[in-house]
Structures are given as structure tokens and as C-alpha cells.
Amino acid sequence: MSATPPLKNDRFIRALLRQPVDRTPVWIMRQAGRYLPEYRAIREQAGDFMTLCSTPDLACEVTLQPLRRFDLDAAILFSDILTIPDAMGLGLYFEEGEGPKFKYPVQSAADIAKLAAPDPHDELSYVIDAVSLIRKELNGDVPLIGFSGSPWTLATYMVEGGSSKTFSKIKALLFEDPKSAHQLLSVLADSVASYLNAQIAAGAQAVMIFDSWGGALSTPHYKEFSLFYMQQIVDQLTREVDGVKIPVTLFTKGGGLWLKDIAATDCDAVGLDWSVDIGLAREQIGDKVALQGNMDPAVMGTTPEAIQTEATRILASYGHGSGHVFNLGHGITPNINPENVKALVDCVHEESAKYHL
């Protein structure tokens, strides 16, 4: 990447590394998404969601859309968390209003034994190409985040065949055949590590692992079946390219009880959902990691005034100094007025200045 320009705005990377910044950086989970009319236009043109993900030009375009509107401090690769199981041959598809599904879910120990880590430069080359293209198009304006689902989260979809409320199938596997569960999670951890390393080699300047469903587990199961495999990935990741650090963020939604355990993986930052008090979280783990979050996404559906009040409260709760990347505690929902996103981003920059004097 020596030919690429240096970062014009490196607040996001610096905050993840807990280095001094002038303002608290802000980006928004699912910032490229359905709340933007220009996204809906491209999505309609593409026909289906997977075409959008698997066509680098389109993935690049929707990644850049929110940056043209808002003063965001990072771009995030537009993709889906389920690209890895799809590349393993499970046949990812989307039914309108139903969430993701797999044509060939994992139904037995024999199914698990057949799984192999996909080659990121073969079955997943469309993602790696998108990363290269986006990095080039960003032209150093802001850093590019690469990402993956966590092994546990990927496994839930693979075994349940789609979204689930009770996770009864995957949990039955944990309780009845933990050995097969470990086999599944192990191949997923290797897959995620090589996938994220390929994204880093292609230009991702930070990576994030989304453990959307870790919070559905008991404490011992979380440690054994989710966190253990995120640790395996952290251990395998490229943490520096040409002398430049590549920070890694772990985010377990509903993981507020396990912040110390997550921070102990040697990740650079921990994502917080909105249930967590960010000030208390900083007391617990702020000497080890940066914190990313943690506004309730429901605020985005209200007024600019309510958004400003809540953002101001969270900035004050974190307090003085670097180490905070402002974000929502979960993805932005489709029904949001883009003007409210502008209100949030501008408020974070304005209100945070005093915490970085």
C-alpha cells in the first residue's frame, strides 16, 4: 500500500489506539444502508442485496454514499456478515422482509466435517476486490474498516438456517455434542482470520468482528464457544502493515457482563451496546482498550434536540481524553431521517472538542 496517500483524517485510528485526538471520531454501524434514498436507488437497480455485495463497483459506491453527506471519520466496507458460510457452499439467500437464510444449513456432524475454510482470494475475491477499490477511491480521506461476523454468530445462522429467537438447534449442539460445535467454530475462526487478513492486505486500515449473538449465551458458554474463537482470530491477525498499526475491535452485542474478558484478548477496542454505562466500562477496561459506542439506535428516530442531548450525555460519561469512538450501540434502522444523522455527527464533533483540550 506504499503508493496510497497518507490519511487526511486519522482520528478514528488514533482513538482506537488511545492516542490524542482533536475531536471524538464518529461513524455509524450500517451507515451505508436503507435510511439513505441514494442507497435504496442503487439497491433497486442491483435487483437483490447479494448482487450489491458481490459487485465491487456497487459495494464501493454504497460504501462512499454516507461520506458524501456526513462528516464521518471512517468508512466501512459494504458487505454482509454471512459471506463466509456462503463461500462454504451453504447458499445464502434473502427473502424480502425475512432476513438471511441458507439453502443448505448445517444439520449434522457429517455436515460439519465437510466444511473447509474458504480461500479469500477465490470464493471471496469479490469482497477483497471491493476493499481494494474502496481504499483507492477513498484517496486517504478517512480510514477503511474491514469486518467479519464472529465464529459463534456465523455458526448460529449456519445451524439454525437463518435468524432465530431461541437458538434451539445450535444450543442443542453445544449441550449435546460440544466436540462437533468446537469443530465447526474452529474452522470458522480460521476462515475469519484469513478473510480479515486478506482484507487488511487489500487495504483495510482497521478491522471489526461483529458477535451479534454472543449475548444469547450463558457466561461459561460465551467464554467457551464465542470469546475463545475471537481470541483465536485476534492471535492470528496482521496487526501492523508497513509500520502502521491495524487496530482490531471486538463487539459482542449483549456482552456487557464480559467486558473484562473481551478486553483481555489483546484487542485494541471493545464495542459497547447501549445497555452498558460507558463511564463504568471505561473504569473497568479503559486502561487496556478503546471503547466504541454506545447510543441507543432508537434515539435516531426522534428529534435533533433529543439526539444532541443523548450524544452529549454519552460524551460526558466517557469524559476527558482519547480512547472513545462514538457510534450507536447497534446498526441504524431503515426508518431514520438522514438529517438526524447529520445532527448526530456534527454534535459529536462540536461537543467533544472540550474533552480533548
Next chain:
Amino acid sequence: MSATPPLKNDRFIRALLRQPVDRTPVWIMRQAGRYLPEYRAIREQAGDFMTLCSTPDLACEVTLQPLRRFDLDAAILFSDILTIPDAMGLGLYFEEGEGPKFKYPVQSAADIAKLAAPDPHDELSYVIDAVSLIRKELNGDVPLIGFSGSPWTLATYMVEGGSSKTFSKIKALLFEDPKSAHQLLSVLADSVASYLNAQIAAGAQAVMIFDSWGGALSTPHYKEFSLFYMQQIVDQLTREVDGVKIPVTLFTKGGGLWLKDIAATDCDAVGLDWSVDIGLAREQIGDKVALQGNMDPAVMGTTPEAIQTEATRILASYGHGSGHVFNLGHGITPNINPENVKALVDCVHEESAKYHL
């Protein structure tokens, strides 16, 4: 209640009061429910769910059904958490497979201003009559638990008009018009207090408040809009009848971050969902309150062996001495084999003996 016989099995009450017991008591949230064929038969006969709730003879019968099969240490009133808003005139109804709905949801500050606490002996007399009848029919075998939804949880259904994933309407109320939200929660707290006190007067020997959706809130919102109103109720409850204590249990699903705050309300026991490590919870608050929980309900869909392993782990995690009421971390689901419930109940009694020597 002086004419009623003394309790033959008082393990449950004693454990809630942290008095010595011979075995860890066990009951199961939704123990009277669809996993029992005899329940499904009565439910079909009744025609609809609300007829079952509002006919004391039928509510009594289904309350007693699981006690005939399993060696449970408590009975819980068969009812719905939404009886109070229904009695307020919101028109509760159930659509097959869709969860509860209200015909007349709360849509404005004017709607809130019109709400009044229902008289438990008028609009809710069917519940109070069921409590009296069940208490009589139990004949002192085991104690009877009365219950209510928490003000916050009731408010979510009343404002959303039914179940919700994002709680966007009720949360908009909290952020945009907190004064009206407080007015709504205040009338609900008074309603729940008089409702539970009427259940206690009619024979309930312990009461529990289900805060099913407190975990959807940020920490400051949880304290301001959910816990504050449970505190108001605890302060108003009848805590003793004829010299006999009436223990009160508070259960916030997803409330693991706030255990110390919940225990500080002066409740007798705190319910734990399965994400919480019960051993750590005991270290945190076990000197103040008893703990109820906390097995992952998903285990019930597996094998008797897996159930025994997990129940044994939880008993060991709590450790020696009284103050633990075994339960699931959430209600039992409809797809469970009743034999698995027997395996759980018997295992808890057998395996726990050594912790009470």
C-alpha cells in the same frame, strides 16, 4: 387466611428469605403451559387464551396441572402479564402465533392522561377470585406465587400496541416527552401495587414482578423508567400477613448489569436470566437477597443427561447454603418433552442435598 392449613412444603419461601432448607427449591417459569398435553386440552376446550385466564375454575385447573406431574416447590397463578392494561380499557387480544395485541394502544399524552389505576376487586376480580380458589385447592401443599408485569414492561406493550423488537414508539416517548412517560409509569406502578396487594390479601404467599423488557434500556433509562417504578411498588407492598413474610422477587430479563441496583430496592430476591454467572451474582448481592434462576431454557430441549449436567453446574456455581431458588432464566418453551421437566426437578432436589448439610 387463618383458616388455611400451614404449608407442608415451605422450601421456596424459606429460600427466598435465606433461611436454611433441606434441598434447593425449584419451580419453572411458565410451568403451566403449552408443553403439557393436559394444558393444551383445556386451552382448546376454553376456545381462547383470555377465557382461560378470566375463568377462575380453568385458571385454577391449569395452575395445578404441573404440580400433579412434578415435585415442584411452588405454584404460580396462571394469568397474563397484560391484565392491568386490559382492565384499563386497552382491549387485550391474541392473534394465533402473533403474541398479545391491544385494540386501543396509548398514542398520545391525552391517552395517558385518561388512564386510571383499575380496582383489583372490580375489573380484575377474576384474577383475585382465581388466587383465592387456587390457594384453597392447593391445601397448603406448596406456596402460591402471585405476579405482575413491571410498569416499564406493561408500558412497552401499551404504547407499541403489542410486542416489539426495537421499542421505537415507547422509546421516542422517553426521549421526547419524558414527563408523559413518567405519568404513564406512575399510574402503572400504583396499579401494580394495588393489584399485587389484592393478590396477597386473597392468598398469594409470595409475589414476583416480571420486567421482561428492562434489558432493552440504557443504564440511565433503566434506572429512571424501569427500576424507579419497581421501587415504588416494593415500597407499597404488603410484606407480611398474620406475622408471615410475603417475599417479593424482581426479575429484569437482560438486567445482569444492574444487579446491585435491583438488590438495593429492599426486595427479597432477584431473578437472573441465563447470561449471568450465578456464582458471581451471589458474590455481588448474595448478602442482601436470594437469587432465582438461572438455567438456559434451551437446555430443556435436549436430553435428560445434558439437563442434569447443566443443573449440577448451576447448583455448584451457587454453592453451599440457602438463598437459591432454582428456575430457568426465562419461560419454558412449548416444544419441550415433559419428561425433561421431571428430570430437571428431580435432579435439582437430589444434587442440591449436599449443599444444605
